[in-house]
Amino acid sequence: LACAKEAVSLQRKPTPEQPDATPHGLATSLDTFANCLLEHGDATSHREALVCAKEAMGMFCKLAAMQPALYLPALATSLDTLATCLSKLGDAVSRVEALACAKNAVDTYRKLADEQPAAYLFDLARSLSNLATHLSEQGDAASHREALALATDATGIFRKLAAEQPTAYLPGLAISLNTLANRLSEQGSAASRKEALVLTREAVGIFRKLVAEQPDAHLPDLAMTLNNLAGRLSEQGDATLRAEALACAKEAVDINRRLAALQPAAYKPALATSLANLALRMSKQGNRQKALEFGKEALEIWRVLEREQSAAYQPALARSLSNLFSCLSSHRTKKLRRQALQYAKEAVSIYRRLVVEQPAAHLPDLAMSLNNLGAHFLKEKTADSRAMALTNLKEAVDIQRELVKEKPASITRRHDLAKFYKISQSG
Secondary structure (H helix, E strand, O other): OOOHHHHHHHOOOOOOOOOOHHHHHHHHHHHHHHHHHHOOHHHHHHHHHHHHHHHHHHHHHHHHHHHHHHHHHHHHHHHHHHHHHHHOOOOHHHHHHHHHHHHHHHHHHHHHHOOHHHHHHHHHHHHHHHHHHOOOOOOOOOHHHHHHHHHHHHHHHHHHHHHHHHHHHHHHHHHHHHHHHHHHHHOOOHHHHHHHHHHHHHHHHHHHHHHOOOOHHHHHHHHHHHHHHHHHHHHHHOOOHHHHHHHHHHHHHHHHHHHHHHHHHHHHHHHHHHHHHHHHHHHOOOOOOHHHHHHHHHHHHHHHHHHHHHHHHHHHHHHHHHHHHHHHOOOOOOOHHHHHHHHHHHHHHEEEEHHHHHHHHHHHHHHHHEEEEHHHHHHHHHHHHHHHHHHHHHHHHHHHHHHHHOOOOOOHHHHHHHHHHHHHHHH
C-alpha cells in the first residue's frame, strides 16, 4: 500500500529522477493504488479507493479516445476496478453505477478477445464473472438469469485456459466455479442446487491444492468457499451432509480468525459471515447454546462495521439479527424470548428501509423476517399478540405470492409461501 501510494505521488510530481511521468503512468498507478486500498478493507480506504478509481478511469477514457489500440485494455481494467469500488459502497445508486461500469468492461474485453483471444480471454472471463456478481446484486429474476448465463460462459473459458496452463489459471477457475455455484443456487430449483454443490466441492478441492503451495495467497478464498460449501451441504437436508456442513463451517471460522487477527479491517467481514454461518449449522444440529455464542459474536462485528459503512453492511446486520432470532425464539425463558422479539423487530425495520432502495434484492428477506415476527407473536397466545401476528403474517404471505409469480420454478419461494400461509392459518 505504501509503495503504491508513493508511486502515485511520484507520477503526480515529476522529478529530475523521473522527468517522463505521463498520464498513462499516473492512471496506472492510481488504479493499482485503488486495488491496494480495497484490500485494506476499512471504510476510509474504500472511499479513497473510489476517488482514485474514478480519476484513473477518466484518464484512461481520454487516452483510449486518442489511441484505442493502445489504451482500451487499460480502460477495461479500470472500469472493473471502479465497478468493485462502487459496489463496496452498498447503496442502490452505486450498485447501478457499478453494473454499468462492469458491462462496459465486458463489452471492451469482448472486442479485444475477438481480435486477440490468446491475450484477452482470461480478462474477458474474469470480467464476465464480475459482471455476473454485479447483476446478482440487483436481485430481480431477469438479472439472476443473465448472471447465470455470464457465469457459465466465464467458467467455460476458465476450464479451457486451466486445461492448457493449470498453474496460471486454476485460481481463476476455482473463483469462477464459486461464482457460478452462487448464481445456480439463486435459481432455487433442486437441480440447480445439486449442481451448485458439485461445483462448490470442485472449487474447494482446487483451493486446497493451491493453499498447500501458497497458503498466504489462497487461504481467504478457501475460507470463503468452505463457507459456501457448508450452506450448499445444509440445503440438501441429509444428516450426513449436515455433519459435513458443520465441519466446513468450523474450518472457515478457524481460517478467518487467523486472518482477522493479522488484518482486522480486511477480514472482519469474512469472519462475521463465517461465524453467522457456523451459528446456523450449530442450531441445525441442536446445539443452541453454541449457536447463540457464535451468532452474538457475529452480530457484534456487524454492528461495528455497520456504524462505519451503513449502506454496505446493513443487509448483513439484518441477516445476523434474523439468525439470532432463530436461535432464541424457541427458548422457554421469557427473557430470551423478549430478546428474540427485539432482534426480529430490528431486522424487519432494517429490511423495510432496504426495500425502499432495492425492492427486488430485499423483498424475500423482508417476507422472511415478517414471518419470523408473526410466528413469534402467535406463540404469546394473547388477543393483542394474535392480532399483531396476523398483520405481519398476512404481509409476509402477500409479498411471497408476488415473489412466486416472478420466479415460479423456485422451490425455495414456493416452500416459503406454503410455510407462511400455513402459519398464518394457524392463527
